[in-house]
Amino acid sequence: MGLMDRVNAIVLAKVTSDNIRYVTQPAGAAGTAMVSDGAAAAWAFAAYVQIVAAATITDPSWLCGIHIDTAAVEHHNADLAIASGAAAAEVDLAIFPYRGLFTGATAVLAAMPVNPPACMLPYPIRLAGAPRLAGRIRKSTAASAAGVTLKVVLATGVGT
Amino acid sequence: MGLTSLIGSLYADLADSTNLRYLVFPNLAAGVTLTGGKAYAYGAWAEIVAAAGITADTWIYGVELTEGLAAGDQYQVQVGSGAAAAETGLAAVPFDSRRASGDNVDLPLPVKVLNATRIAARTANAAAGAANTIIAKVKAIQGLV
Numbered sequence: 001m002g003l004m005d006r007v008n009a010i011v012l013a014k015v016t017s018d019n020i021r022y023v024t025q026p027a028g029a030a031g032t033a034m035v036s037d038g039a040a041a042a043w044a045f046a047a048y049v050q051i052v053a054a055a056t057i058t059d060p061s062w063l064c065g066i067h068i069d070t071a072a073v074e075h076h077n078a079d080l081a082i083a084s085g086a087a088a089a090e091v092d093l094a095i096f097p098y099r100g101l102f103t104g105a106t107a108v109l110a111a112m113p114v115n116p117p118a119c120m121l122p123y124p125i126r127l128a129g130a131p132r133l134a135g136r137i138r139k140s141t142a143a144s145a146a147g148v149t150l151k152v153v154l155a156t157g158v159g160t
Numbered sequence: 161m162g163l164t165s166l167i168g169s170l171y172a173d174l175a176d177s178t179n180l181r182y183l184v185f186p187n188l189a190a191g192v193t194l195t196g197g198k199a200y201a202y203g204a205w206a207e208i209v210a211a212a213g214i215t216a217d218t219w220i221y222g223v224e225l226t227e228g229l230a231a232g233d234q235y236q237v238q239v240g241s242g243a244a245a246a247e248t249g250l251a252a253v254p255f256d257s258r259r260a261s262g263d264n265v266d267l268p269l270p271v272k273v274l275n276a277t278r279i280a281a282r283t284a285n286a287a288a289g290a291a292n293t294i295i296a297k298v299k300a301i302q303g304l305v
Contacts, residue, residue: 007166015173015304017219018272022251024236028200030286031234031254064268067254069234117263118253124268151254158269 009159019157022064025052025133026151031069034080034135035147045138048083048090051152054132061127062155063093065120071100073146078139082152084131093125100139100148124155169305179303184224185209185279191295193228196235196285203282203291205240205247208298211278219270219301220279225255226262228293233257234286235294237265241273247280257294270301 001009012019026032032051040046063082077099083090096119127133137147161169173180185208186192197203220239235255240247250273253265273279279300285292 004163004166007163007170008161011161011166011169013269015169016272017269018274020269020271021249022253022267022271024252024254027252028202028236028284030200067256069256118255118265120266120268122268153253155267155269 013159019160021156023154023156024151025057025154031067031149031151032135033072033147034137034150035072035145036137036139036143038145039143040138042140042142043138045081045136048087048134048136050087051133051135051150054086055130057127057130057133057154058156059128059130061130062124062158063121063127063152064124064155065118065153066096067118067151067153068098068100069149071102071146071148073102073144074141075102076100076139076141076146078137080135080137080150083134083136084127086132090134094121098148100146118153120153124158127154173304181302183300183302185213185298185300187213191224191226191297192281193293193295194237194281194283195291195293196283198285198291199288200236200284200286202238202284205244205280205282207244208279208281208296211276214273214275214277214279216302217275217305218273219304220250220267220273220298221270221301222264222266222299223253223281224262224264224297224299225257226295227257228295229257233292236284237281237294237296238283239279239281239298241277241279243278255294264299266299
């Protein structure tokens with residue numbers, strides 16, 4: 001791609017961007033249960049959990065951010081890694097810190113002052129070839145099946 | 161547009177932006193209540209701003225969402241543009257409302273809507289048994305390019 005094409009793509013992405021579309025995955029469904037595998041020690045990554053299979057998302061797409069719903073099993077502080085690639089060959093793209101608040105007790109739910117907001121990346125990450133997306137967590141608590149429910153936000157049409 | 165013009169546009173928008181204006185729609189009015197279609201099905205589109213209310217090319221860069229239901233629910237809110245019954249979905253964002261809470265979801269790359277184009281929104285909600293509501297405002301920029 002020549003200089004003119006590159007600059008034009010930047011202008012299209014940042015300014016004249018009427019082709020950009022944002023979608024969520026999983027689309028039109030509850031989020032993916034991004035839970036630990038019940039064996040990982042505190043702050044050790046658990047196994048990956050698939051978010052979308054390969055050839056599902058538009059090619060190319062851009063990873064723009066995540067949204068986390070309430071936690072399962074227990075409160076925990078954690079890091080969430082979003083990765084692309086086939087099973088057993090995932091590459092982490094972005095790691096987000098989060099605080100998972102378990103809503104299993106009414107008193108806990110009542111004490112939660114705000115909803116968990118979406119966390120958007122300042123620089124979207126290009127996903128070429130409609131890859132499989134997966135995630136994994138490392139959390140503050142000892143081995144358990146704790147985790148959160150996750151959605152990812154993707155963009156399409158960037159730079160066109 | 162030549163290379164000099166393209167770089168000039170980027171410079172003006174990103175570094176020398178005296179013409180930029182940030183707006184909310186509806187303007188000087190309450191947010192628009194969106195009703196989900198239950199079980200992650202989209203409900204009907206609701207108008208955020210009429211075509212006549214968009215008087216220049218406009219870039220959508222986010223939404224502000226407030227709970228419309230005391231008990232909360234999970235939502236997929238989509239902002240679109242176009243005439244009634246002919247809307248094009250532009251940006252779908254997830255949102256989890258809880259206990260009269262609200263928040264903003266900002267987009268890293270604004271989406272352009274041409275002058276005199278109606279903006280609308282719709283939502284899906286997670287609960288299977290109830291078509292729950294969320295209140296939306298759209299955040300926008302004018303003066304780019």
